[in-house]
Amino acid sequence: MSLALPAPDITRAITRISHEILERNSGSDSITLLGIPTRGAHLAKRIAQVIEGIEKMPVQVGTLDITLHRDDLRTRPPRALMPTLIPSLGVEGRNVVLIDDVLFSGRTIRAALDALGEIGRPKSVQLAVLVDRGHRELPIRADFVGKNLPTSIDQSVVVHLSELDGADEVLIEGGSK
């Protein structure tokens, strides 16, 4: 197990992503941040805090559970559903930024796009991830990436956040080095 991203780097990455989101969307007026539970939801809250600190105004932030739209439901035991909380202005006509911890196969994001489509029609959908570890199985890419981590397929990337796990860190586990 090796430490890929220590706590200060995670904080810096979140700050940079927040600035990039603001730059791309010319401010926070039009954006709605949706975190994918569990860790994406916490990352969304942190990014929202940074953006509110910069723009001095509240930003639309919520969560989007994708469990019911997964394509691997049948191959695994049933999973608990997590809350979907859409902020007050909804997604219709907004620039929605999906936020997740690790971008891997891209299947989570495909499910998220389906889930989003059932709620409304955003003006655009962007994707922010803390770690992009490669090995995509679908034509999906992130707009904002905290860190590109080249990994081998038999390794796993573990994100710990202080809200849930007591400390901020990104670890790479397993695999033959």
Add this chain to the structure above:
Amino acid sequence: MKHLLSINDLSKAEAIAILDTAQELARVSDGPMKKLPTLRGRTIVNLFAEDSTRTRISFEAAAKRLSADVINFSAKGSSISKGESLKDTAQTLQAMGADAVIIRHGASGAAQRLADSKWMSGAVINAGDGTHEHPSQALLDAFTIRKHLAKSTDDLTGIRVVIVGDVLHSRVARSNVLLLAKLGADVTLVAPPTLLPVGVESWPCKVSYDFDSALAGVDAVMMLRIQLERMSELFFPNAREYSRYFGLNGDRLKQLKPTALVMHPGPMNRGLEITADAADGARSVIVEQVSNGVSVRMAILYMLLAGSQEGDLAGDNKELGTM
């Protein structure tokens, strides 16, 4: 969890997982798009050998909102009325590739028989078997109570529920007592001695013959239907006497706390076990029970059908977010 036959099949954690799942699914039902792709391509058979309005349409609505294909099948108008056995019916359903069978049957244990047999491989959901159990009704009642009254997000600790009426013939009462007690609620059955089953003293609840004294401090009153169709002998002198002693009327309604809920699994005998002012009053959640039923049954179908059957849901949400 492969089948849902009895509340006894559920651990407390599984019961709470169903209620939590139902809560999230209720939010979907409130949204603009009510349909989810989760059970696309699955076939669910509603096998109703006994009459039903709420349970059957509620399971049908739940299955359709999850995009499953539903085949409705009732005794009237099928070969069951020609005397076809449960075994032959089940084998027919198996041959048609049913992934789940929701069964209501007049014989206690019919669902268990179907699940234990090798007649079919799909999941079996008990939607009421004789005077035995009706687990999905108990789950939706617990969901309704929890939504309105639960102090903690988990269980029903400290909540006082009275279940009044024809306990003897009621599968709803048995499932509710088992589930509510499992979730920590304090349950009292109120009925004339003739309408209590043998062995009720071993149930995890108190028993009273006096409705008025049982009413004090109660959080939810659940009225049961007098099941005249199952009564072959006389259980009480006449309807007027029954409703005076065991009916929920305006006077008893006034003794309840302002926050107390009035519940009934339906169908109601208005004027017998419940008067119109109690059934339609501000405390009544009887109509809401029906809409909660759809969410709870979606949760049941999701838990039984959405995943593979290795492992169970409780405690398995750590992997979310990484695929």
